[in-house]
Amino acid sequence: MAKVTLKGLTKIYGKNTVVDHIELTVENGTLVSILGPSGCGKTTTLRMLAGFELPDDGEVLFDDEPVGNVPVNKRGIGMVFQSYALFPHMTVFQNVAYGLEQRKIPKQDIEPQVMEALRTVHMADFRDRKPSQLSGGQQQRVALARALVIKPRVLLLDESLSALDKKLRVEMQTELRRILEETHVTTFFVTHDQEEAMTLSDTIVVMHDGKIEQMGTPREVYEKPKNRFVADFLGKANFFEGIVTETGEGTVTIDTGNEKITIPADGAEAGEKVLYAVRPEKVKVFEKSEKPAGRTGIDGSADRFVYKGNITTCTVDSGSMSILSEMNSGDERKDAGRNAEVFVTWEPEDAIRLEE
Ligand SMILES: Nc1ncnc2c1ncn2[C@@H]1O[C@H](COP(=O)(O)OP(=O)(O)OP(=O)(O)O)[C@@H](O)[C@H]1O
Ligand SMILES: [Mg+2]
Incomplete structure (x- = not known):
């Protein structure tokens, strides 16, 4: 429930600047996903936000107030990390109550607050179970209740859903979105799963080598990537340079x-150096005999059409480059067969001009 500002936030380990002058403002109640390759500084950024690490330069502000001198337990942070270790010897209720007891909340206030948090994650009926008697998704929800019970101003979720199988994960995503809409807590969500980031986020931040490459809504970052890194990291792309x-x-x-x-x-002029990206779902493949007259495109030979359920993919080799196409399996199409002569094309506006 706080606006969060990172001002020139920097962390240096030895000779490595692992978080490099990050500038970011996240409005109250927003869910921001941080995406980026392993080692790009995501966890370090969250640890500085929480106060576990001190920045080497720059600062963190909550509601425009610097929190540099505020210790971890006074920042009002709720956290769920990948290993959401609950205390195994305590019941669900006791696990969630723990944070309130640490904060010396009067005894009579603890029970209603714990039960409210457990109801939020739909775990009230499980209050007397031990973690070992719960499924992974249920444990995850208890971990979330434990983070929410202290009414955090900021919630940090680091790979919090990655231990779950696909189906449970999707259920938890929906649940999380509902909880966040109810509680309006400003949330930072780190994930390796871009679909998850797209599903959950108001804003996506793409990080690379300690820097922010781009931030925007999921649609902006996917449809208008700034550069090759973002286009390549978020989804797939064919490049023309x-x-x-x-x-x-x-x-x-x-x-x-x-x-x-x-x-x-x-959007280009003669003499300019250009880099274009074309998303594979924009690439249409025609059999040579059905090539539309007057269309610009590239001739090549298609490897086999690979049926993947919702999509069918095929790679077209033009002799000097290969172009990936992902077609909707629902569209009627004959399998052109292996090494078929084909023609690929797309709409001019589907070629996204990138910075570099
Ligand atoms: N305490 C530390 N001492 C030295 N180097 C560290 C320390 N903690 C992290 N690093 C380094 O800082 C860089 C960023 O680490 P960080 O944990 O923030 O990455 P990440 O983006 O969270 O990666 P992953 O997706 O793998 O979790 C890495 O190169 C890591 O090796
Ligand atoms: Mg990490």
Whole structure:
């Protein structure tokens, strides 16, 4: 329930700057997911937010107040980490009550607050069970209740759902979203699962080497990635890079160094260095005999069409590059067979111009 600002936040271990002057403002009640490869500084950022680590430069502010001198237990932080170790010898109730007892909350107030937190995560009926008598998802919910019971201003979730199987995980995502809408707590969520980040977040922050590469709504970051790293990290992309030699109506001819190719694209001028990304779901594949007249695209041979349930993928080899296409399996399509001669194309606006 606090606005959180990270101002030039930096952490250096030895010679490595693992969090590098991060600037970020998260409005009250927002859910922010932090995505990025292993070792890019996600956990370190959360640890500085919580006060477990001191920044080497910059600061953390809650509601515009610096919290640098506020110790961990006074920051009003709720945390659930990947190993959400509950105390095994305590019941569900006692696990959740623990944080309140530590805070010296009067005894008569503890029971109603614990029960409220347990009801929020739909675990009130399990109050007298021990953790060993619960499923993984139920334990996770108790861990969440334990973090929520202290009415945190900020909730930190680090890979909190990654121990769960797919189905349970999706259930917990929905649950989490509901809980956060009820409690309006500002939440930082670290995950490796981009679908999870897309599903849950108001804002996605993509980190790389201790820096923020891009932040925005899930749609902005996926549909308008700034650079190759973001386009590649979040989803898949076909890249086209080189110097523009010629432009036409919705077409751009690029000298890639090996060859000149003309692709459907906009927004470039002759002589410019360009990098375009095209998402595989935008790439349409036609059998050569059905090639639409007058369309710009690339000829190639398709490997086999791979049926993956909701989508069917195929990789087209043009001789100098390979282009991935992901088609909706529901669309009617003949399997062109192995090494079929095909033509691939997309709409000019589906070629996203990237910075680098
Ligand atoms: N106490 C420490 N001393 C030295 N280096 C550390 C320490 N803690 C983390 N690091 C290094 O800092 C970098 C960032 O670590 P961090 O745990 O923040 O990564 P992460 O983004 O959370 O990665 P993962 O996705 O694997 O959890 C890593 O290179 C890590 O080895
Ligand atoms: Mg981590």
